[in-house]
Amino acid sequence: MLERLLYQSTPTQEFGSLALFKLLTDAQHKNAQMQITGHLLFVNGQFTQCMEGPPGSIELLWQNIQRDPRHQHIQLLMRRATEKRRFPEWSMAFSTYSAFYVHGMRGFFPVDANDQSPLIDLCHEA
Numbered sequence: 071m072l073e074r075l076l077y078q079s080t081p082t083q084e085f086g087s088l089a090l091f092k093l094l095t096d097a098q099h100k101n102a103q104m105q106i107t108g109h110l111l112f113v114n115g116q117f118t119q120c121m122e123g124p125p126g127s128i129e130l131l132w133q134n135i136q137r138d139p140r141h142q143h144i145q146l147l148m149r150r151a152t153e154k155r156r157f158p159e160w161s162m163a164f165s166t167y168s169a170f171y172v173h174g175m176r177g178f179f180p181v182d183a184n185d186q187s188p189l190i191d192l193c194h195e196a
C-alpha cells in the first residue's frame with residue numbers, strides 16, 4: 071500500500087534559481103532513500119507539491135515539511151491510499167518558469183504561458 075499527499079504553501083523567503091536548485095536536489099536525494107516520488111510546482115508565488123510513497127515515509131516527510139520555516143500557510147489538499155505511483159520516474163519532478171532552470175537540474179519541466187505543466191493533473195486523476 072502507498073499513500074499520496076498533496077499540499078499547497080507560500081514561501082517565506084525569496085526563492086531564486088540557486089535556492090530552488092538546492093531545495094530540489096536535497097529533496098530528490100532524500101526522497102530516493104525514502105522511496106518517495108512526486109512533483110513540485112512553483113508558480114505564481116506558491117508551491118504545490120504531490121508526494122507518494124510508503125505511508126511511514128510520507129508521514130515523516132509531511133512532518134518535516136510542516137516544520138520547514140522556508141514556507142508558510144501550508145494547506146493539506148488531499149491525502150489518500152493508493153496502489154500505483156503517478157510519478158514512478160521522478161524522486162521529485164519540478165515544474166516552474168524556464169528562467170529558474172539551472173544546468174544539471176533533473177526532472178525539470180518548464181510551465182507553459184498559462185503556468186500549466188502536464189504533470190499537474192497527474193496527482194488528481196482518478
Ligand SMILES: Cc1cc2nc3c(=O)[nH]c(=O)nc-3n(C[C@H](O)[C@H](O)[C@H](O)COP(=O)(O)O)c2cc1C
Binds near residue numbers: 093100101136162
Ligand atoms: C516547498 C518545499 C518542498 C520540499 N520537498 C521536500 C521533499 O520532497 N523531500 C524532502 O526530503 N524534503 C523536502 N523539503 C525539505 C523538508 O521540509 C525538510 O527540510 C527536510 O525533509 C529535512 O530533512 P532532514 O531532517 O534530513 O534535515 C521541502 C521543503 C520545501 C520548502
